[in-house]
Amino acid sequence: MAFTAKLELRQSHSLVMTPQLQQAIKLLQLSNMELTAFVEAELERNPLLEREEADDTGGAGQGDAAEVEARLFADAKQEANGQAADAVDAAEGDTAGDDGEWLDLQADDRGGQADDLDTEPQDASPEGDSFATGALKEGGWASLGQGPRLDGDDAPNLEAYVAEVRTLKDHLADQLALVFADPARRLIGHHLIDMTDEAGYLQGDLAALGELLGAPLDLVEETLTVMQGFDPCGVFARDLRECLTLQLKEQDRCDPAMAALIEHLDLLATHDLAALKRACRVSDEDLCDMIQEVKRLNPKPGLKYGSSPSQPIVPDVLVRPLPDASWHVELNSETLPRVLVNQAYYACVCKSATSKHDKSYLVDCLQTANWLVKSLDQRARTILKVAQEIVRQQDAFLTYGVRHLRPLNLRTVADAISMHESTVSRVTANKYMATNRGLFELKYFFTSAIAAAGEGDAHSSEAVRHRIKEMIEAEPASEVLSDDKIVERLKLDGVDIARRTVAKYREALRIPSSVQRRRQKRIAAGASA
Template identity: 60%
Template sequence: MALSQKLELRQSQSLVMTPQLMQAIKLLQLSHLDLSAYVDAELERNPLLERAEEPEFSTPAEAAGAEPEPPPAPEDQRAGDWLESPLGSREAIEARLDTDLGNVFQDDGPAEPHHTTSEPVGYSEWASVGAGGRLEEDSDLDAYVSAATSLADHLSEQLALAEPDPRRRLIGQYLIDLVDEAGYLTADLAEVAAKLGAPEETVADVLAVIQTFEPSGVAARSLAECLALQLKDRDRFDPAMAALVDNLPLLAKRDFAALRKLCEVDDEDLVDMVAELKRLDPKPGLAFGGGPVTPIVPDVFVRPAPDGGWQVDLNTDTLPRLLINQSYFGRVAPAAKDAKDKTFLADCLQTATWLTRALDQRAKTILKVAMEITRQQDAFLAHGVEHLRPLVLKTVADAISMHESTVSRVTSNKYMATPRGIFEMKYFFTSAIAAAGGGDAHSAEAVRHRIKQMIDAESAADVLSDDTIVKRLREAGIDIARRTVAKYREGMRIPSSVQRRREKQSAAAVS
């Protein structure tokens, strides 16, 4: 076969992942906290971006419903020419960014232009000007509240009173620094003694002193030691309780017969001892230095509509509102003389335009996905988790004409507030379990909920085994294997039927 050279002209399409396109994709999967941090960084970097704040006052004409007067035209006509030049047009922006803004997300129409106007300070702002010639902010009482005491600081204060010897205090401070946030000492005493050049007996003696500090059970090296320290503090560490603490694995297995034999107690005493253990704190260090619990802020609200359907709204508090300060751009653009300054301003304008448009399309995409999830899971919203339908990403993606990866990014780290509670969007996507009679498939989450209901309703005389649960589910039209039931039960941290029977029989014996 002879070899020859020739020229061919081929036409093909490909998607080039430009930095702007990759950044737009990244915006989709950011939570509202990460998005807020990203927007704050852009506001510091880009002088043309500013937040869209709500007006604090209105003029009499605006209060009466009249149209506000347009801002006066700039004196320098060159600024208007700069703004109307092709440099600020969408075509020029897409050409410089090498990105089609309409293809980053699904375009629902032309974006409205953003404008800002400079307004004078109102009377309320003028009246709050202090003697120093600046606006005084409202006093924030939270700013005067002292910081929460950390666990290390709390232990150090007690160490300073308990150990007058500087050498022992140095060893104690080193041990305190090794205590984790849960209150446990994670280091080996022999290694600590070798690093400090101190006798191991001295290190152990100092540790014993620290273990007497508050909170009770701190600086323990294991769960058994932590519980033992708390029981000693309560003067309840008798031989029977010591035997129970030394055999915590048997307690986890609910092997009460073996525990009764080891502790040499009857059923009633054993139940009281177990109840006392449950009242102890397995992580005493968490009571100090913990930050405030941050509640989950939903991205979407789902409410019942007057027509019997569901109303889906975005949480506007989680959406950053940005504006492009065109008036500032018009003032500084004519003053740019060299190419470097002009390039910087042009890049800032293009980036700001792209970001405001990307944020708008991100919000529309989240709303569109949330509306489709609400439509698919209408029965769940109306009747509960038993009616949760099996749902996959492809079903939602096909319904709204998007790619599965886009739906996956949108549902990551996003939450929906529904009449049934606040759920992550990923919660509504569950695998399907076939129906025994060939009907509609069942959601895996709904099956898990049904298994939990069956186990919660069982009595001590009728504890359900996994085989019995499988039989009852098949009678209800759910075709499920025994190993699947065991996997779901273990995932919900429900013990086996043998362990549940032991626990219920012991509780029934006491009552």
């Protein structure tokens, strides 16, 4: 069989993911904190990028995309080599995916006290008075007894004078130094402190610790027993039962009935009062008092120390109502990095670059800087466009509340703004919108639809969950609503929903069943009585 060679021409289409396009896609789905960190890294790496100083007299971000571009990206008019970042809209990507504490733990607020300044004049002579008067005329009280005012890099670092937040391990280490004088026990104690988590619970095996240190297990257990009396009460416990028991012993309330209650915490979690009463052998009134006493204990005593302050969420989009009942949508200028390309520095450095490697490096830096500025501009435009469409679609929610939240999916928004569905998915990831109704993630506005019982419009699943929560919160103790009863009421309101869906939504809201709620209301009624 003979083989012959021939030449054929074929034409095909394919999407080429250039590095610049990949960068634009990556920037689109970053949160504002991740974007800030990325831009800071680029500023350190690329000598042609520089941070644009914010104008102190400037106002908030403008809603018009062109004004945002002019204000934030002064050098965005330069065109980059290669594909435009508009190809992001056509790129394929991932689509959007789909036991409470007894007590609110409060962290200790610790603040330092500033030393009072002595502003009384030391010299009572007329010359001293004259000097003080002259000083007041020139610089006010701040100039008396103080050096010249320092600004910029010469100003003192105020953060260096802020008191350090004491952690739980620091607090325990101080007590350890006062309680134990034996070096062996101190060594064991330091290892036990290292084995304690932030909630105050001991993690790890005592036998393994004794083997590691070459210490008898009895000595390790004796040291632990002493350290379980440290402040805060309940620390160094190995489970919840031991933590609560330590606190009850400190209050001299660990009698046999209370010990039986702690031993049957599983029955307390399900509010099985009949079984608890049999286990503790007490009356209904005593059982209610014991339960309320246990609920006043702290299940995580270590969180009082060294708890880091929660990082507030900074919104990416700001929405405010206008007098004509419309909505003004603008980008939050604080979340948008201000960078520009230093063309003057590039022109200066190019004159001194002689080798091919240096010239290639400068060209690469210029191209990367231009693409970053253009990608940031495209990201701002895209976020603003998606946010404006979400506000248009959910106008009733912003006006009347969550009951009027409309069912919405990514395709609806993508078709309305002529973008790809994957682009909308990336825009809504890790982005937040501040409205008159509160602060919401952009994904919050995308909910599935539940059919109407009649011929009306479909209902948002989030709105239905809100209705279920309102019904249960308003139910009286004498008439606890079952899931079937909730289904009947929703159908009267025009919502066609199944019982299993109601149960699923109730569990997602962490609302117990009707049987458990009835038991809870009985306990609350007994405690109030």
